[in-house]
Structure formats: C-alpha cells, structure tokens
Amino acid sequence: MIENDINTIIDLRSDYERVETPLQDTGDVEIDRYTIDLTGGSFKIALFNKLTFVKKCSILVTKLVRNDDEEARRIICKDVLANMTLSELAAITLTKSTSGIAQIFKIISEKSGKGGILIHCTQGKDRTGIVILLIFLLCGIKLKFCDQDYMITNHYLNTDRWIINNELVKDEEPPRALKAMVTNGLPLQVFAKCENGWVDNVADELLRLTGLERANNSDIKVEDWREDHVKSAIDLYLQQYCDISIEVITSVRDHLQSV
Numbered sequence: 001m002i003e004n005d006i007n008t009i010i011d012l013r014s015d016y017e018r019v020e021t022p023l024q025d026t027g028d029v030e031i032d033r034y035t036i037d038l039t040g041g042s043f044k045i046a047l048f049n050k051l052t053f054v055k056k057c058s059i060l061v062t063k064l065v066r067n068d069d070e071e072a073r074r075i076i077c078k079d080v081l082a083n084m085t086l087s088e089l090a091a092i093t094l095t096k097s098t099s100g101i102a103q104i105f106k107i108i109s110e111k112s113g114k115g116g117i118l119i120h121c122t123q124g125k126d127r128t129g130i131v132i133l134l135i136f137l138l139c140g141i142k143l144k145f146c147d148q149d150y151m152i153t154n155h156y157l158n159t160d161r162w163i164i165n166n167e168l169v170k171d172e173e174p175p176r177a178l179k180a181m182v183t184n185g186l187p188l189q190v191f192a193k194c195e196n197g198w199v200d201n202v203a204d205e206l207l208r209l210t211g212l213e214r215a216n217n218s219d220i221k222v223e224d225w226r227e228d229h230v231k232s233a234i235d236l237y238l239q240q241y242c243d244i245s246i247e248v249i250t251s252v253r254d255h256l257q258s259v
Contacts, residue, residue, distance in 0.1 A: 007116065008117040009117075010104060010120070011120060012119065012120065013120075015040075017122055038121075041097075042096040043096040051076070059072045062075070082185055085190065087198050091202075095209070112252070125153045125193075133150065135252070138234050138235075142227065143200060153194050163178075163188050166189050207233050209237060
C-alpha cells in the first residue's frame with residue numbers, strides 16, 4: 001500500500017464478513033478506514049420481501065427467539081439469492097444501497113489529491129465491481145473496456161481450480177469465501193465467478209432507472225444506444241437516486257480524469 005501511496009481504505013463487506021476475515025494490521029502506516037456495508041439495511045429488506053410468508057416467519061423466529069443469525073442467513077441465501085443472477089443483485093444494489101454509494105463518492109471527493117484509495121469487498125467483483133463501474137462510467141470509459149476490466153477479475157479469482165461440477169474439490173483447501181458459499185447453499189457456478197454480460201445489464205438498468213432506455217421501435221442499435229446514453233444516465237442516477245450534489249460528481253470526475 002505504501003508503494004501505491006494508498007492511505008484510505010473503503011471496506012464494503014458486511015459486519016459478518018469483517019468478523020470472519022479481519023483486515024490485516026498496517027503497522028505504523030496511517031490509514032483512514034471506512035466501512036460501508038452495501039448489502040445492509042434496505043438491501044436486506046428487499047431480499048427478505050422476496051421470501052414466502054412461511055419463510056419470513058421462520059427467519060423472525062430464528063433471529064428473535066433463537067438469536068441465530070447464521071440460520072437466518074442460510075434461509076435468505078437458499079431461498080432468495082440462489083435463485084438470482086448477479087445482474088439481478090446489482091439492480092437491487094442500484095436502488096437499495098444508494099446511501100452507501102453516496103458515502104463512497106463523497107469520500108473520494110474529499111480525498112482527491114490526498115493519496116490513493118483502496119476499495120474492496122470479499123471477492124471484488126460484485127459490490128466493488130458496481131462501485132468501480134459507476135466510477136468508470138462517470139469518467140466516460142467505454143462499456144467494452146469496463147467489461148474487459150470486470151471480466152479479468154475471473155483470472156485473479158481463479159475459482160475454476162477449486163470447482164468441479166459446481167462442487168469444491170476435495171484435495172486442497174479452497175478460499176473461505178467459496179466454503180461460505182457452499183455452506184449457505186449458493187451455486188458456485190453463479191456466485192464464484194464474474195457474469196457474462198453483467199456490465200451491459202447494469203448499464204441497461206441505469207438507463208431504465210433514469211428514463212433513458214431505448215424505445216422498441218428505435219432504428220438505433222441497442223449497443224450504440226446504450227453507449228451513447230449511459231454517459232447521461234450515470235450523472236442522473238447519482239443525482240436523483242443517490243442524492244449526490246453536482247459539485248461532488250464534478251469533483252470526482254475531474255480528479256480521476258486528471259490522474
């Protein structure tokens with residue numbers, strides 16, 4: 001971190017993840033740390049509301065009577081998350097994690113010119129992925145390059161070495177994140193890798209949220225429309241949904257484009 005002049009860390013993990021895998025001690029290096037759980041609050045409520053009435057009651061009993069957060073987590077994972085795609089989860093993040101996104105952009109604005117910022121979650125493809133995609137789009141980076149950057153994460157995750165037929169191999173110790181997926185009933189082929197088309201799907205959701213989606217009778221190709229209009233959509237989204245001021249948006253854009 002010293003070599004890259006990083007003096008700010010934004011941790012997007014949940015409280016549970018931070019307890020399971022604490023951050024390493026940076027010793028004498030002074031680091032400003034921020035914890036922003038993008039999957040808490042309204043995000044959790046949105047997932048909870050997808051459960052059947054019986055499952056909702058089961059979770060309430062599990063948490064309130066037995067004080068068993070792990071079992072409640074497994075119910076959400078098996079009955080909701082396991083039936084969703086990463087693009088669908090990203091769409092929920094865009095509307096239910098707006099306060100966290102606003103915090104991140106304000107931190108970036110305040111730290112402009114004061115050293116590097118490290119943004120991370122557990123795997124670095126979903127929560128971190130959507131934050132980095134929003135930043136890239138704000139800076140005018142083309143979607144095809146955003147997609148390349150997102151998909152290269154598969155190379156660094158290298159999860160294929162631990163997965164055969166959606167199960168973990170038995171002959172070596174897999175990462176804790178993959179074991180947690182299995183424990184919670186999440187399909188590894190979906191959640192352990194980057195999703196093809198994810199960047200375009202998130203861009204389409206931004207266009208839909210901001211009223212800039214392409215009309216069905218339009219002669220313009222979908223790809224061209226998406227590329228041309230997502231530049232406007234990102235500004236509108238950050239202002240309308242995340243309540244981020246034009247000053248902060250401009251500050252972040254100008255600083256990152258000058259780096």
